[in-house]
Amino acid sequence: MDTTQLLKGVLDLAVLAVVDAEDGYGYDVLRRLRAGGLSEVGDASVYGTLRRLYAAGALTSYVVPSEEGPHRKYYGITPTGRDQLARQTKDWRTFADTVTDLLQGAAS
Amino acid sequence: MSDHTTTVGPQVEAFVAQVRARLTDLSEDEREELLGGLEADLVEKLADGADLGDPWLYAAELRAAAGLPEGRRPLVRTPRLRMPRGEDVDRVLDESRTEWSALTARHPAGARAWEVVATLRPAWWVLRAWAAVTLVDGWTGPWERVSAIPTLGVPLLGPVVLLAAIAASTLIGLGRLWPGSGPDRPRLTRIALLAANLMALGVLGTVAGGGSSYLASSPTWDSADYGGYPYTPRDGLRLDGSPIRNVFAYDAAGDPVTGVQLFRGNGDPLTVSADQAESGWRPRAERTVGCGWLNGSRQLFNVFPLADRVQRRGTCLDDADQPASLPVPPFAQVPPVTSPVPPVVEQPQPGEE
Numbered sequence: 286m287d288t289t290q291l292l293k294g295v296l297d298l299a300v301l302a303v304v305d306a307e308d309g310y311g312y313d314v315l316r317r318l319r320a321g322g323l324s325e326v327g328d329a330s331v332y333g334t335l336r337r338l339y340a341a342g343a344l345t346s347y348v349v350p351s352e353e354g355p356h357r358k359y360y361g362i363t364p365t366g367r368d369q370l371a372r373q374t375k376d377w378r379t380f381a382d383t384v385t386d387l388l389q390g391a392a393s
Numbered sequence: 394m395s396d397h398t399t400t401v402g403p404q405v406e407a408f409v410a411q412v413r414a415r416l417t418d419l420s421e422d423e424r425e426e427l428l429g430g431l432e433a434d435l436v437e438k439l440a441d442g443a444d445l446g447d448p449w450l451y452a453a454e455l456r457a458a459a460g461l462p463e464g465r466r467p468l469v470r471t472p473r474l475r476m477p478r479g480e481d482v483d484r485v486l487d488e489s490r491t492e493w494s495a496l497t498a499r500h501p502a503g504a505r506a507w508e509v510v511a512t513l514r515p516a517w518w519v520l521r522a523w524a525a526v527t528l529v530d531g532w533t534g535p536w537e538r539v540s541a542i543p544t545l546g547v548p549l550l551g552p553v554v555l556l557a558a559i560a561a562s563t564l565i566g567l568g569r570l571w572p573g574s575g576p577d578r579p580r581l582t583r584i585a586l587l588a589a590n591l592m593a594l595g596v597l598g599t600v601a602g603g604g605s606s607y608l609a610s611s612p613t614w615d616s617a618d619y620g621g622y623p624y625t626p627r628d629g630l631r632l633d634g635s636p637i638r639n640v641f642a643y644d645a646a647g648d649p650v651t652g653v654q655l656f657r658g659n660g661d662p663l664t665v666s667a668d669q670a671e672s673g674w675r676p677r678a679e680r681t682v683g684c685g686w687l688n689g690s691r692q693l694f695n696v697f698p699l700a701d702r703v704q705r706r707g708t709c710l711d712d713a714d715q716p717a718s719l720p721v722p723p724f725a726q727v728p729p730v731t732s733p734v735p736p737v738v739e740q741p742q743p744g745e746e
Contacts (some may be wrong), residue, residue: 298460311434328438329451335428340459351433355401358430381400 288325290317298377299323300334300371308361311335335360343369355376404445405435407498410491411448412455415493419461427459479580486583518566521593522558526551528596567736629666629694637665638683640697641722647729648721652686662695684709684717698722 292299303309303317315331336359338344343366349357409432416424435445445451456463497507523543530543530551545551545714563569565586630637642653655663684700685692692709700717702709709717 311430312437313433325652327454328434329687330458332431332666333460336455338651340426345427354436355432356430357433359506379677 292323292326292330295377296326296330296334297338297372298373299326300331300338301343301366301373304335304360305362305367305370308359310349310357310359314360338366342366399434401432402439403494404498404501404504405432405439407434407491408445408448408451408497411495411499412452414491415449415452416456421513423461427455427461431661444500446499448499482580484582486580486587510521514566515563518562519559520597521590522562523555524593524596524705525562526555526558527600528592529554629664639699639701639720641724642697643724643727645730645732647727649725651698651719652696653685654693664694665699666694682709 299318299321300314303314303321306317309317311332312328314335315326315328318331320327335344339346339360343363344360345363346358346360349359351357409428411423413428416427419427439445449567453463459465488582497503526545527544530545542555543551545554562710630640640653640655642650644650657663681701681703684702685694687693688698698719700709700719701707702717704715
């Protein structure tokens with residue numbers, strides 16, 4: 286099964302979870318998502334998602350200047366983002382349980 | 394997490410410029426919001442040994458993930474029917490430059506190749522100087538073969554002019570003689586320099602592509618009917634890379650033979666090309682054109698020796714009322730030869746009919 290389609294539905298949730306654990310800049314968030322097992326995720330998808338969550342008020346952002354290279358843009362989670370994370374985590378669990386039950390029913 | 398930082402390389406810069414170009418329909422704020430921090434991320438991506446990939450696909454993915462409407466790839470605008478304004482010219486030149494930088498920077502291999510090409514610039518400065526002098530030489534002097542050092546018809550003038558041209562071309566290349574390289578030069582200078590470089594390319598292309606070491610700017614025999622033989626007119630007989638313009642045959646007794654038709658083992662005619670059979674290349678000047686042997690009204694260029702005729706324009710067929718003449722063979726007679734195959738009664742060969 287093509288996991289990229291599945292990923293699209295849960296990327297917001299995954300990104301929120303990663304940033305909730307610790308503030309991060311784009312490439313850092315990407316790296317942590319990949320380290321967490323989402324090896325297929327594309328960097329532009331992650332950056333776009335970060336920007337969209339920021340625009341929606343779920344994330345805050347701040348720039349950390351660098352003397353040697355270009356500035357890094359860090360993202361942190363906002364209370365709105367935490368609410369969204371909690372809500373979507375619950376939704377995901379319910380959804381995953383439902384699908385798991387369905388699959389078990391089909392298998393038995 | 395790595396804290397690796399470097400300055401932004403041209404590759405990342407060009408990539409971001411390409412992505413930016415696909416976000417032009419967004420507001421300034423939206424665009425900067427999307428692009429903020431992108432350079433740092435891409436620098437790290439490169440440092441991890443990853444490819445930057447295609448900026449267009451990248452921008453599309455970025456837009457989709459950010460929930461923005463799919464942008465349209467900016468098309469090359471259809472030119473409206475008006476004289477281009479100066480700013481348009483500047484914009485086209487600037488955009489081409491950016492586009493090219495992005496193109497070469499898109500893949501590491503491309504960037505490296507471009508670096509190599511860039512180091513060869515001095516060679517180009519010499520070549521274009523040579524091309525310019527050769528062009529002048531071609532339009533002023535009598536017809537002649539293109540030579541490494543253009544003659545310009547006067548002893549020593551050619552080498553001196555060539556050296557001066559190389560010096561000037563190099564100074565322009567270095568930006569000493571004319572406002573340097575880059576987009577800040579005056580518009581006319583950029584256009585003039587571009588045109589001069591293109592013209593030099595044209596001259597070099599003509600000399601190299603013709604392969605015949607003539608600047609064949611005159612009407613040639615391309616329009617002649619070659620009778621459907623499976624060959625292209627420009628690929629004619631060659632020896633050590635040089636085109637052969639005529640062939641002289643002698644029989645076993647050593648006497649010249651005329652009207653020898655030559656073919657390869659596979660049945661293809663051994664032809665000289667029409668280009669190769671002519672000499673002298675200035676348009677409208679008198680030159681010698683080769684005249685193929687005739688099969689009906691069709692000219693054949695695999696029958697030797699080829700006749701020739703001096704005329705001012707067109708092909709041998711265009712001036713048919715003037716008689717063509719056979720060229721003088723290089724030897725009146727050559728030593729007689731004997732065949733290595735035993736001449737008389739042969740053993741019947743098995744399998745032979």
